[in-house]
Amino acid sequence: xxxxxxxxxxxxxxxxxxxxxxxxxxxxxxxxxxxxxxxxxxxxxxxxxxxxxxxxxxxxxxxxxxxxxxxxxxxxxxxxxxxxxxxxxxxxxxxxxxxxxxxxxxxxxxxxxxxxxxxxxxxxxxxxxxxxxxxxxxxxxxxxxxxxxxxxxxxxxxxxxxxxxxxxxxxxxxxxxxxxxxxxxxxxxxxxxxxxxxxxxxxxxxxxxxxxxxxxxxxxxxxxxxxxxxxxxxxxxxxxxxx
Amino acid sequence: xxxxxxxxxxxxxxxxxxxxxxxxxxxxxxxxxxxxxxxxxxxxxxxxxxxxxxxxxxxxxxxxxxxxxxxxxxxxxxxxxxxxxxxxxxxxxxxxxxxxxxxxxxxxxxxxxxxxxxxxxxxxxxxxxxxxxxxxxxxxxxxxxxxxxxxxxxxxxxxxxxxxxxxxxxxxxxxxxxxxxxxxxxxxxxxxxxxxxxxxxxxxxxxxxxxxxxxxxxxxxxxxxxxxxxxxxxxxxxxxxxxxxxxxxxxxxxxxxxxxxxxxxxxxxxxxxxxxxxxxxxxxxxxxxxxxxxxxxxxxxxxxxx
Ligand SMILES: Nc1ncnc2c1ncn2[C@@H]1O[C@H](COP(=O)(O)OP(=O)(O)OP(=O)(O)O)[C@@H](O)[C@H]1O
Ligand SMILES: [Mg+2]
Numbered sequence: 071x072x073x074x075x076x077x078x079x080x081x082x083x084x085x086x087x088x089x090x091x092x093x094x095x096x097x098x099x100x101x102x103x104x105x106x107x108x109x110x111x112x113x114x115x116x117x118x119x120x121x122x123x124x125x126x127x128x129x130x131x132x133x134x135x136x137x138x139x140x141x142x143x144x145x146x147x148x149x150x151x152x153x154x155x156x157x158x159x160x161x162x163x164x165x166x167x168x169x170x171x172x173x174x175x176x177x178x179x180x181x182x183x184x185x186x187x188x189x190x191x192x193x194x195x196x197x198x199x200x201x202x203x204x205x206x207x208x209x210x211x212x213x214x215x216x217x218x219x220x221x222x223x224x225x226x227x228x229x230x231x232x233x234x235x236x237x238x239x240x241x242x243x244x245x246x247x248x249x250x251x252x253x254x255x256x257x258x259x260x261x262x263x264x265x266x267x268x269x270x271x272x273x274x275x276x277x278x279x280x281x282x283x284x285x286x287x288x289x290x291x292x293x294x295x296x297x298x299x300x301x302x303x304x305x306x307x308x309x310x311x312x313x
Numbered sequence: 314x315x316x317x318x319x320x321x322x323x324x325x326x327x328x329x330x331x332x333x334x335x336x337x338x339x340x341x342x343x344x345x346x347x348x349x350x351x352x353x354x355x356x357x358x359x360x361x362x363x364x365x366x367x368x369x370x371x372x373x374x375x376x377x378x379x380x381x382x383x384x385x386x387x388x389x390x391x392x393x394x395x396x397x398x399x400x401x402x403x404x405x406x407x408x409x410x411x412x413x414x415x416x417x418x419x420x421x422x423x424x425x426x427x428x429x430x431x432x433x434x435x436x437x438x439x440x441x442x443x444x445x446x447x448x449x450x451x452x453x454x455x456x457x458x459x460x461x462x463x464x465x466x467x468x469x470x471x472x473x474x475x476x477x478x479x480x481x482x483x484x485x486x487x488x489x490x491x492x493x494x495x496x497x498x499x500x501x502x503x504x505x506x507x508x509x510x511x512x513x514x515x516x517x518x519x520x521x522x523x524x525x526x527x528x529x530x531x532x533x534x535x536x537x538x539x540x541x542x543x544x545x546x547x548x549x550x551x552x553x554x555x556x557x558x559x560x561x562x563x564x565x566x567x568x569x570x571x572x573x574x575x576x577x578x579x580x581x582x583x584x585x586x587x588x589x590x591x592x593x594x595x596x597x598x599x600x601x602x603x604x605x606x607x608x609x610x611x612x613x614x615x616x617x618x619x
Binding site for chain 2: 136138161162163167168176189193194197198
């Protein structure tokens with residue numbers, strides 16, 4: 071055991087990882103691995119990109135972390151708790167601590183922007199006064215303050231994406247999982263969103279971003295986890311890995 | 314604070330659900346109302362029936378007739394013996410003349426009375442009418458009085474009240490069966506209403522779950538919706554009974570005055586005191602059962618996607 075290992079062992083005790091996956095495999099269909107034998111750790115306050123070609127299992131990993139689905143085998147720990155064995159009360163608590171931007175946004179079409187964002191607070195029973203304070207604030211942060219009355223169908227893809235981001239952030243989550251948060255944005259807007267995520271991260275939120283956007287990844291110089299056909303291909307700090 | 318706002322949220326969402334799901338909601342409310350209306354009718358009939366039987370038993374006493382040619386002293390003695398009994402509340406004497414006069418007045422037309430002239434066909438029909446403290450004791454007294462010397466015959470109401478009680482039981486059984494069937498239909502309709510509501514809001518519910526809404530929070534709107542259906546279903550018949558009970562009883566009393574001059578209907582308040590809370594409780598209870606039966610299954614379907 072060298073000094074580096076010793077250091078790692080120590081920090082693990084003092085500061086356990088927020089996310090710990092061990093040999094996680096997920097088969098949607100028997101024998102077909104969407105994620106295969108995945109082991110990784112993400113520490114509190116980290117900013118991590120997850121990249122990989124389409125179908126490599128990135129969204130599956132996000133869904134596993136949110137316990138939208140459960141792994142076929144392996145262990146997933148979030149905040150030191152095994153989320154596969156959680157009961158419904160624990161799952162609620164887990165999800166309340168995580169903000170998610172879904173790849174398909176999942177906005178409510180029959181509600182306007184304001185209500186879509188407030189929805190995340192209403193359903194977690196946040197007091198009305200706080201909702202009235204938080205929603206306008208987060209909408210102006212994502213640059214949608216003047217569109218709060220619009221319905222999702224009246225917004226561009228990029229605007230919908232920002233509504234989804236606002237909804238994910240409005241409850242000040244401990245961890246943010248963003249599946250392609252810049253998928254529909256032009257380079258300038260993408261950069262703005264990334265700056266925003268960096269800011270959120272600086273305030274202590276652990277940020278996990280799934281993306282295909284090579285320029286952004288290269289520019290940000292953060293930790294990059296590369297998946298290939300459900301298998302962990304590389305995990306290193308720096309730019310987009312070409313393998 | 315949080316509880317209260319969740320409560321109002323639930324009520325608001327429950328009403329929204331009813332409005333969104335208008336057709337099914339109305340069908341459920343209508344069935345529930347029909348069911349509880351029938352229940353109310355049966356309750357009113359049975360309650361009044363029981364009331365009238367009891368009243369009849371109290372008002373109509375035994376009638377004791379005497380042997381032919383009995384002397385006034387002997388009649389006096391029988392009267393004294395009867396008055397001494399604990400179960401007897403009062404004894405009144407009706408002479409043969411009085412009996413004939415009241416019979417003429419009630420049953421005969423003037424022409425028919427002519428034919429009798431001055432004869433009294435009921436000349437041996439002087440009698441005691443005996444009222445009891447407790448109608449239950451009637452049998453005892455009949456046994457005692459028949460044993461007395463000079464007593465020819467006793468008319469009692471035991472048979473009548475036993476007959477009425479028999480009809481009562483049949484009526485109750487039939488009505489319970491009909492009500493149970495209707496309640497099952499109501500439960501079925503409510504569960505359809507609720508499951509349609511859930512499937513319409515499938516996307517919203519799945520997002521709620523992923524954001525971390527508790528199970529109960531997700532259920533509350535639907536539970537409230539079921540309860541509202543029950544409450545409206547109970548409210549309609551209750552209102553009808555409340556506003557029309559007096560009209561109904563007045564109408565019946567006028568139409569069938571010969572029956573209802575002996576007995577009277579229960580007081581409106583007496584009936585409503587029981588009927589309204591029971592109807593409301595059944596309505597809300599059925600609403601809760603109907604919605605809960607469906608919710609568990611429907612919400613599980615949304616949760617599991619693996
Ligand atoms: N619900 C499902 N049922 C069956 N197979 C699924 C399901 N969801 C995903 N898969 C499969 O699992 C694999 C991984 O899918 P996943 O959505 O995680 O990919 P991804 O990396 O997010 O791709 P993309 O970059 O296109 O979003 C794919 O082969 C996909 O077909
Ligand atoms: Mg994906």
